[in-house]
Amino acid sequence: MKKYCAFLRGVNVKGTNMKMAEVCKVFSDAGVQNVSSVLASGNILFQSDKDSVELKKILEKAMSDHFNYEAFLFVKNEKEINEILKxxxxxxxxxxxxxxxxxxxxxxxxxxxxxxxxxxxxxxxxxxxxxxxxxxxxxxxxxxxxxxxxxxxxxxxxxxxxxxxxxxxxxxxxxxx
The missing domain is CATH 3.30.70.1260 (bacterial protein sp0830 like)
Structure with missing residues (x-):
């Protein structure tokens, strides 16, 4: 299983307020494992066997349905995140x-x-x-x-x-x- 981080756009700004515990539950309910958050700005760590493209679709739909807004996020795996910072x-x-x-x-x-x-x-x-x-x-x-x-x-x-x-x-x- 790969480690990923989903970077949500527009979380806890201009009226889109979400508790990270609730976001983590939405992610878990969408079928990813070992879900946790980093800070309150929409950085959700998780594990999955699926690829980034499929995860983006699944998680955006789950977030949109649950929070009744047009969710928009980017999914990067652990290796990509390390490279980006490096x-x-x-x-x-x-x-x-x-x-x-x-x-x-x-x-x-x-x-x-x-x-x-x-x-x-x-x-x-x-x-x-x-x-x-x-x-x-x-x-x-x-x-x-x-x-x-x-x-x-x-x-x-x-x-x-x-x-x-x-x-x-x-x-x-x-x-x-």
């Missing part, structure tokens, strides 16, 4: 956040185009590595930066989700247990 091109720097974006195919190219068009905070950076978009931004500038404001566009929001690199570290540490 490939982060930006070192961890005090007073900066490193964000990792998971999205539909080619969304990373749109994100980079939008980033390049935006005015930037000092030392704000972005890069694509292996089809994953990485963004480093000074703490306190995430929502105030021009690029941060672009991320709220509906045309982008519905295609991706992001997590702080620290969240990826917590997920990897929990996989090890």
């Amino acid at each position: 490939n982060d091109p930006f070192p961890s720097i005090e007073n900066f956040h490193n964000y990792i974006f998971l999205g539909l195919e080619k969304v990373e190219e749109t994100l980079l185009e939008e980033f390049e068009k935006s005015s930037k905070a000092e030392d704000e950076k972005a890069k694509i590595v292996n089809n994953i978009f990485y963004w480093q931004v000074p703490k306190g500038q995430t929502l105030d930066s021009n690029f941060g404001k672009v991320l709220g566009k509906k045309s982008l929001k519905d295609k991706m989700t992001s997590r702080n690199a620290n969240t990826f570290e917590k997920i990897i540490n929990k996989f090890g247990k």
Whole structure:
């Protein structure tokens, strides 16, 4: 059985409030095993014999049916998550956040185009590595930066989700247990 993490989009923001214990129950009821959550932002660890594509369909339907909203999530296996964090091109720097974006195919190219068009905070950076978009931004500038404001566009929001690199570290540490 493979270890996976489902990254839910839009959880506990703008009226979509969910208790992670209830989300874990929905996942278990959908047929995956050893379900647990990391933080309250929609990171659900589990195990399954199925592949990511099939799991995405099953879990989105289960979440949509249970919570009566259009669920949207990305499923990555343990190896992929380790690779994504390992490939982060930006070192961890005090007073900066490193964000990792998971999205539909080619969304990373749109994100980079939008980033390049935006005015930037000092030392704000972005890069694509292996089809994953990485963004480093000074703490306190995430929502105030021009690029941060672009991320709220509906045309982008519905295609991706992001997590702080620290969240990826917590997920990897929990996989090890």
